[in-house]
Amino acid sequence: MPADIARAVRWLEAAALTMGALNETKAVRPAxxxxxxxxDGKKADANTIKRKRAILHHVFEYAVELEELPSNPLHRIKWKLPKPTETVDPRVVVNPRQARELLVALTYVGKRQRGGRGRGQRLMAIFAALPPGEAVSLREQNCHLPPQGWGRLILDGSRPEVNRRWTDTGDAHELRGLKHRGQDDVRRIPIPTELVKILRQHIAEFGVAPDGRLFRSERGGVVASTAYTEVWQEARILALTPAQAASPLGRRPYDLRHAAVSLWLNGGVPAPEVAARAGHGVDVLLRVYAKCIDGQEEIVNQRIADVLTA
Incomplete structure (x- = not known):
């Protein structure tokens, strides 16, 4: 055993509670x-607390399974999780005009340094298409992009960026299945003519990777989150007013997804169809986007008034 590991093990043996001590709630509540x-001692986000509590619960359940503990001590403690915010903040949702201006601004990012073709132009289609984790794994063979009319994307995987220490391959973008779906599940998404045109133009200008991936770095690798986040922040400054750039409006690339889903719901697209295209369950969709559904207040008010006067 390396000396530094041996020191760490000795410290753990001296500092850790015994399994028997964990049967006492007074030892578990401080945890x-x-x-x-x-x-840093500041209050953690509600979702962070929820995740950490779930991990602690699983650890105790494993101890019970190994018969190291008679029961899970968390079940005996009255302790409530803080309520997380599940709904999308309407302030982050850009309107269609702002979305188009942001996409145009992306094509100007890095042009001065690159002599006409900047990194923003190479990455613009990522923001127009899908959430980055799904976009970086999109391959040409999964795209139906006709010269005219609507197209279709077939999503069969995602490449979320994680710390290399937690992947089996040592790669920060390990290929995984779609979120909340089976390993071999796919999702078929119709895409409008405008997006078909953007993707066709991207392929014509930049080509694809040897494995067919539409989006890649200049060296052919998977696009890192730091790359598209930096480009996005520069585009916000170019496209938005100073007041808007200082606000939550479109602060993250993922906010474009919120904008798209909100647009579909406000346009009257049935919730089951929106959920299918966004990869949500209907109940989650309506709960998350409840505050972003607009334009129906007068209709609802009139219906209530009609009932009251009937």
Whole structure:
């Protein structure tokens, strides 16, 4: 055993509680309270607390399975999780005009340094198409892009970026199945003529990777989150007013997804169809986007008034 590891093990043996001590709630409650804090001592986000509490619960369940504990001590403690915010903040949702201006601004990012073809132009189609994790795994063979009319994308995987230490391959973009779906599930998404045109133009100008991926770095690798995040922030400054750029409006690339789903719902597209295209369940969709559905207040008010006067 390396010396530094041996020192760490000795420290753990001296500092850790015994399994028997975990049967006492007075030893477990401080652990729950610690989950509510970040490393700097400030209050953690509700979703972070929820995730950490779930991990602690699984650890105790494993101890019960190994018969190291008679029961899960968390079940005996009255402790409530803080309520996380599940709904999308309407302030982050850009309108169609702002979305188009942001896409145009992306093509100007990096042009001065690149002599006409900047990194923003190479990445623009990522923002127009899908959430980045799904976009970076999109391949040409999964795209139906006719010269005219609507097209279709077939999604069969995602490449979310994670720390290399937590992947089996040592790659930061390990290929995985679609979120909340089976490993071999696919999702078919119709795409409008405008997006078909953008993707066709991207392929014509930049080509595809040897494995067919539409989006790649200049060296052919998977596009890193730092790359498209930096480009997006520069585009916001170009496309938005100073007040808008300082606001939550379109702060993250993922906010374009919120904008698209909100647009479909407000346009009267049935919720099951929106959910299918977005990869949500209907119940999750309506809960998450409840505050972004607009334009129906007068209709609802009139219906209530009609009932009251009937």
């Amino acid at each position: 729950l309270d610690a989950l509510t804090l970040r490393l």
